Amino acid sequence: MKRVVITGAGTINALGHTVPETLEAFREGRCGIGPLEFRDVERLAINIGGQIKNFEAEGIFNRQQMSLYDRFTQFTLVAAREAIAQAGLEFIGDLAAKSGVVLGNSGGGMTTLDENYRHVYEDGKNRVHPFVVPKLMNNAAASHVSMEFNLKGPTFTVASACASSNHAMAQAFQMVRTGMAPVMVTGGSESMLCFGGVKAWEGLRVMSKDACRPFSMNRNGMVQGEGAGIFVFEEYEHAKKRGAEILAEIAGFSMTSDASDIVMPSKQGAARAISGAMKDAGINADEVGYINAHGTGTAANDKTECAAVADALGPHADKVMISSTKSMHGHLIGGTGAVELLACIMALRDGVIAPTIGYEEPDPECALDVVPNEAREAKVDVALSNAFAFGGLNAVLALRKV
Template identity: 75%
Template structure:
């Protein structure tokens, strides 16, 4: 089995348009959630989100490219460019044939779908753009990343709701660890912040009108976000041979299905995923220093996740640091695990644990160290990144500090 390291990272999200800006915001506990800006927002009950601001697609892509790139694809391409620039990898010949792309998304080209529905049903048009299907399909981002960077190996998209990115990165990890691929570009992207996307989530009655407050007793729901996080997972021997800078090592992955309810989370399912990730990594519970929680800010998720952590870690649960960065960048649905992995990298590489901002009142059902409101300087050798999705699909990654 090969060792797997991360040699590149890139992102576009509500906190920043690159990793440095995102880490700076996480370090300082800044909130990227604010008033939404798009057509018909006044018809919504929920009018806040972690929207990517100060973003001009024309500054990055040609008019011809934009006929093919939905917003979620644009974010993925920009994040991939950053990650591959940092990694220094160039894909040519046999190496290109063996390297691939695995990305997660839940909604895919939802903005393109909405524009097309408006054209047909609201404006009465009888035609839509001929590239609507290739623009909205869930695999569009992965395909365009593979084409732009000449990645000709295994390339596909994972769609498992809020666990999509973690499942995608887990598959990438396994592709590299098994020796099938020397490197895989992986992560996730999502852009559901449009009228239809928010209206659909309103129907679930799990959304907050004012703020995301994970683990706080007065929390009142989740807040959506958008953006992408993309990484280069690489065989350690290959990375070492070329003198690459290693951000962290991926050491374990596990997934589970609750097999109980389509929307209500299960403590047992979440616990099995965390336990499985530790087992896969050859780690003991007491080895873990930090968990980036799924932490949506809903009563059901937060209490279930805390109970699962208590079950898995026992007495060590009280010594763990656990935080949710969704209070800063929002819940990116299929892209959320990828952006949250950046918090794990910051903890492992920089020794800074991102805070759970918006925390106001302790909840007896969440009696853990949630790193409230202010980032913390701490040595972190091992971190877990949790993702627990609608449909009862759970995916947990384990990472180690590289030295």
């Protein structure tokens, strides 16, 4: 088994269009959630979200590319360019032949879908653009990353709702660890903030109308976000040989299924995933310094997740710091685990713990150290990143400081 490290990171989300901007927002405990801006938003009961503002795709992509790139693909490519530039890799020859892309995404091209349903059903048109299918398919972003950077190895998309990115990164990690690929580009993206995307989530009745307040007694639901987080996973000796800067090491992962309910989370399933990730990484509970929580701000998720952490970490659970950055950038659904991995990297590299903002009132069922409202300086050698999805699908990554 080979060691796997992160040598590049890129993002665009409601907090920033780059990794440095996002980390600065984490440190400041800044909120990127605000009023949504798109057609017919006034018809929605929910009109807030972690929407990316001041993003001009026309200035980044040409006309031909715009006809092929849904918003989620645009976000992916912006983040991938940042990550691969930081890694300093050029994919040619054998490296190109063996390296690939595994991304997480849940909804595919929701903006494209929404616009074209309008054309047909609302405007009465009988024709749509010939590239609608390749624009909205879930694997579009992964395919375009592979084409732009000449990545010819294993390339595909994982769709497992809110665990998509963690599942994707776990697959990429496994490919590098087993020697299948020397480098993998991985992470995830999502852009569901359009009328149809928000209307569908309204139906679940799990959305907040005012703010995302994970772990707070007065929390009243989740808030959607959008964006992408992309990383370069590289075999350690390969990275070391070329003198690459190493951001962190991926030490292990675990994936479990609750096999119980399509929407209600299970403490047992989540706890098995947390324990499994520590076991896979060879980490003891008392080594874990920080957990980036799934932390959606719903009553069911937050208390279930805290109970799972308590079960998996035992007496050490009271000493570990756990925070939810969804309180700042919203819930990116299939892309959420990727953006949240940045908080783990920041904890390991910079010794700064991103806070859970919006925390107003302690909840006895969430009685852990949730790093309320303000970032905290602390030395962290091991971090975990949790993702628990509808369908009872759980994926946890373990990271170690290098």
